[in-house]
Amino acid sequence: MASFNLLLLPGDGIGPEVNVEVEKLVRWLDQAGVAKFEIEKDLVGGSAYDAHGVSISEEAMARAQAADAVLFGAVGGPKWDSVPYEVRPEAGLLRLRKDLGLFANLRPAICYPALAEASSLKRELVEGLDIMIVRELTGGVYFGEPKEIVTLENGEKRAVDTQLYATHEIERIARVAFDLAAKRNNRVASAEKRNVMRTGVLWHEVVSRVHREEFAGAALEHVLADNCAMQLVRNPKQYDVIVTDNLFGDILSDVAAMLTGSLGMLPSASLGAEDPATGKRKALYEPVHGSAPDIAGKGMANPIAMIGSLGMALRYSFGLGEAADKLDLAIANVLGAGLRTRDIASAGANAVSTSEMGDAIIAEM
Amino acid sequence: MASFNLLLLPGDGIGPEVNVEVEKLVRWLDQAGVAKFEIEKDLVGGSAYDAHGVSISEEAMARAQAADAVLFGAVGGPKWDSVPYEVRPEAGLLRLRKDLGLFANLRPAICYPALAEASSLKRELVEGLDIMIVRELTGGVYFGEPKEIVTLENGEKRAVDTQLYATHEIERIARVAFDLAAKRNNRVASAEKRNVMRTGVLWHEVVSRVHREEFAGAALEHVLADNCAMQLVRNPKQYDVIVTDNLFGDILSDVAAMLTGSLGMLPSASLGAEDPATGKRKALYEPVHGSAPDIAGKGMANPIAMIGSLGMALRYSFGLGEAADKLDLAIANVLGAGLRTRDIASAGANAVSTSEMGDAIIAEM
Ligand SMILES: CC(C)[C@H](C(=O)O)[C@@H](O)C(=O)O
Ligand SMILES: CC(C)[C@H](C(=O)O)[C@@H](O)C(=O)O
Numbered sequence: 001m002a003s004f005n006l007l008l009l010p011g012d013g014i015g016p017e018v019n020v021e022v023e024k025l026v027r028w029l030d031q032a033g034v035a036k037f038e039i040e041k042d043l044v045g046g047s048a049y050d051a052h053g054v055s056i057s058e059e060a061m062a063r064a065q066a067a068d069a070v071l072f073g074a075v076g077g078p079k080w081d082s083v084p085y086e087v088r089p090e091a092g093l094l095r096l097r098k099d100l101g102l103f104a105n106l107r108p109a110i111c112y113p114a115l116a117e118a119s120s121l122k123r124e125l126v127e128g129l130d131i132m133i134v135r136e137l138t139g140g141v142y143f144g145e146p147k148e149i150v151t152l153e154n155g156e157k158r159a160v161d162t163q164l165y166a167t168h169e170i171e172r173i174a175r176v177a178f179d180l181a182a183k184r185n186n187r188v189a190s191a192e193k194r195n196v197m198r199t200g201v202l203w204h205e206v207v208s209r210v211h212r213e214e215f216a217g218a219a220l221e222h223v224l225a226d227n228c229a230m231q232l233v234r235n236p237k238q239y240d241v242i243v244t245d246n247l248f249g250d251i252l253s254d255v256a257a258m259l260t261g262s263l264g265m266l267p268s269a270s271l272g273a274e275d276p277a278t279g280k281r282k283a284l285y286e287p288v289h290g291s292a293p294d295i296a297g298k299g300m301a302n303p304i305a306m307i308g309s310l311g312m313a314l315r316y317s318f319g320l321g322e323a324a325d326k327l328d329l330a331i332a333n334v335l336g337a338g339l340r341t342r343d344i345a346s347a348g349a350n351a352v353s354t355s356e357m358g359d360a361i362i363a364e365m
Numbered sequence: 366m367a368s369f370n371l372l373l374l375p376g377d378g379i380g381p382e383v384n385v386e387v388e389k390l391v392r393w394l395d396q397a398g399v400a401k402f403e404i405e406k407d408l409v410g411g412s413a414y415d416a417h418g419v420s421i422s423e424e425a426m427a428r429a430q431a432a433d434a435v436l437f438g439a440v441g442g443p444k445w446d447s448v449p450y451e452v453r454p455e456a457g458l459l460r461l462r463k464d465l466g467l468f469a470n471l472r473p474a475i476c477y478p479a480l481a482e483a484s485s486l487k488r489e490l491v492e493g494l495d496i497m498i499v500r501e502l503t504g505g506v507y508f509g510e511p512k513e514i515v516t517l518e519n520g521e522k523r524a525v526d527t528q529l530y531a532t533h534e535i536e537r538i539a540r541v542a543f544d545l546a547a548k549r550n551n552r553v554a555s556a557e558k559r560n561v562m563r564t565g566v567l568w569h570e571v572v573s574r575v576h577r578e579e580f581a582g583a584a585l586e587h588v589l590a591d592n593c594a595m596q597l598v599r600n601p602k603q604y605d606v607i608v609t610d611n612l613f614g615d616i617l618s619d620v621a622a623m624l625t626g627s628l629g630m631l632p633s634a635s636l637g638a639e640d641p642a643t644g645k646r647k648a649l650y651e652p653v654h655g656s657a658p659d660i661a662g663k664g665m666a667n668p669i670a671m672i673g674s675l676g677m678a679l680r681y682s683f684g685l686g687e688a689a690d691k692l693d694l695a696i697a698n699v700l701g702a703g704l705r706t707r708d709i710a711s712a713g714a715n716a717v718s719t720s721e722m723g724d725a726i727i728a729e730m
Pocket of ligand 2: 196226458
């Protein structure tokens with residue numbers, strides 16, 4: 001039987017409690033004979049800072065490098081609002097992305113039929129929504145240098161961030177987007193600000209060339225990032241796959257997630273390049289939602305985004321597409337049966353806690 | 366009687382036809398004795414490129430510098446998609462903003478009661494919405510250097526844009542936001558990405574200090590830009606004034622505008638610093654919507670955003686607040702009477718053309 005090495009990094013806030021549910025599910029999959037899983041666990045974010053004074057330890061980084069997949073919870077919270085910039089909770093996540101080379105961030109925005117009413121948009125605009133946002137994750141303004149604050153002679157400060165993109169970085173993310181689109185409706189929208197940014201000009205040029213030379217069968221549309229944000233609000237179903245840079249992807253994927261009314265339900269995958277020797281790629285899976293410190297520790301969090309992230313791991317890292325399908329179905333059934341955590345509560349539904357939701361999904365499996 | 370010098374820059378697409386309506390209104394105000402207006406007109410964007418090979422001529426720039434206010438239509442369209450970067454239509458607008466020092470962009474997002482149904486959001490979430498987005502307009506990634514594409518030895522290209530902010534740039538836009546908030550509900554949300562960007566760290570620091578030292582009576586909230594985009598979709602009425610940088614402001618103001626269902630109705634003002642000697646400030650007023658080349662020349666465009674931009678000019682540049690109030694009322698009445706251009710059409714309403722809408726507003730005055 002195939003055997004996989006899984007690193008759990010629960011993090012802060014509701015991260016640990018939703019991670020517990022995924023751990024239960026992994027053990028169940030192991031016992032059910034779906035595959036063998038070795039589980040390791042470590043700290044990241046504020047909890048790593050509290051323990052080690054850094055947002056991720058070298059040991060945890062080494063474990064992440066060795067793992068077949070990382071399951072990441074969430075990081076951050078007001079408790080760490082004034083820790084030094086270099087060791088703020090988010091730095092742990094950014095280092096994982098960068099050092100593992102996780103350049104492709106896949107963020108599905110799906111509207112679960114049972115939850116269409118929870119969207120702030122009119123039902124007909126979001127019912128059946130199924131967008132895949134492909135966000136570049138190791139480049140752009142997140143990592144470009146110089147990135148610093150300097151104090152000038154007159155006492156003023158001057159802060160700089162640098163948005164950098166090279167041809168190969170755009171090529172490889174474009175390929176990921178077109179490959180995914182081919183398994184969907186084969187339509188890609190590429191979002192940038194080429195009317196203002198030089199990186200947008202290069203982005204537009206490279207995506208166009210990759211399309212022409214390698215994926216001419218796909219439909220490609222270029223859209224300005226500000227207009228894309230508008231169009232997502234106006235009529236999100238016009239999109240199939242959206243490919244965009246790190247910063248625009250951060251915002252557009254959050255908008256898309258919020259539209260669905262299913263924020264607590266949305267998983268994401270961050271993937272590295274395939275190793276030509278082993279065919280393996282580094283991977284980290286995490287919910288789209290954040291650490292929600294206000295409800296942490298109360299058993300109110302929705303574990304579905306975290307559990308769905310395991311689903312993505314089954315599919316993209318472990319070649320267990322069938323188990324992933326089964327898990328998706330289990331989630332849909334549990335929702336269909338009316339089970340609801342507080343974030344997706346509705347009149348007449350069955351209110352459950354984080355662990356009751358996790359248990360129900362396992363029972364469905 | 367006070368006398369003002371107005372420069373009309375209609376631009377491209379629907380720009381000219383909505384500008385005609387504002388020109389009619391200015392002539393009416395002049396004849397009605399509200400004030401004396403000198404009108405000049407010039408080219409900008411693609412139409413300037415077609416005539417002069419640049420997106421704004423030196424002569425037009427000189428006129429803009431001399432004017433009491435500029436009324437700008439819209440620029441751009443597929444016709445100029447492949448003109449050189451330096452002379453693309455948008456460059457004319459960006460040069461106006463930069464050379465006139467228009468650092469403060471005020472973008473109200475108001476939901477007209479008569480149009481609440483046109484929003485993609487549920488009516489109760491947008492009815493009565495009234496947000497003011499204050500966007501920094503002459504700094505950030507729009508203008509920072511280096512901003513270039515270089516070709517490396519291996520044939521790869523590398524593009525760079527630079528996001529720069531200095532203390533005084535953040536201070537002055539923060540003051541504009543707090544000043545405006547004081548005339549509203551005195552609540553300011555400041556949006557940045559301090560968890561990833563050094564400019565966000567400085568932004569957070571300076572806005573906090575300006576608040577503490579000069580506007581302690583206002584309520585200040587800091588919000589990450591990605592979360593702000595989400596919150597706008599989830600529950601926009603939680604905001605009063607939002608202050609943010611040039612790039613985030615571009616996106617967040619478009620999202621806010623789209624939420625209202627009134628995109629064709631929203632004006633904006635771009636203001637410079639007050640000249641201590643004359644008490645005057647340079648100013649440009651423009652609709653939030655773009656050049657909409659698909660409907661240009663068909664008499665279908667909604668002139669209300671352009672006319673409302675004149676309303677902002679009356680208020681912020683000419684000290685004619687009473688006339689501005691009257692104009693706002695005239696717009697509300699015309700809508701209340703059921704007049705609708707195509708973009709805001711609804712069953713049972715009275716469909717009118719661009720010029721019919723303009724005429725109706727003048728008749729109401
Ligand atoms: C936590 C933060 C650094 C992160 C980002 O900005 O990428 C988050 O917003 C996300 O989208 O994963
Ligand atoms: C036309 C373009 C340069 C401009 C911008 O990006 O600022 C527009 O989107 C706007 O918001 O005014």
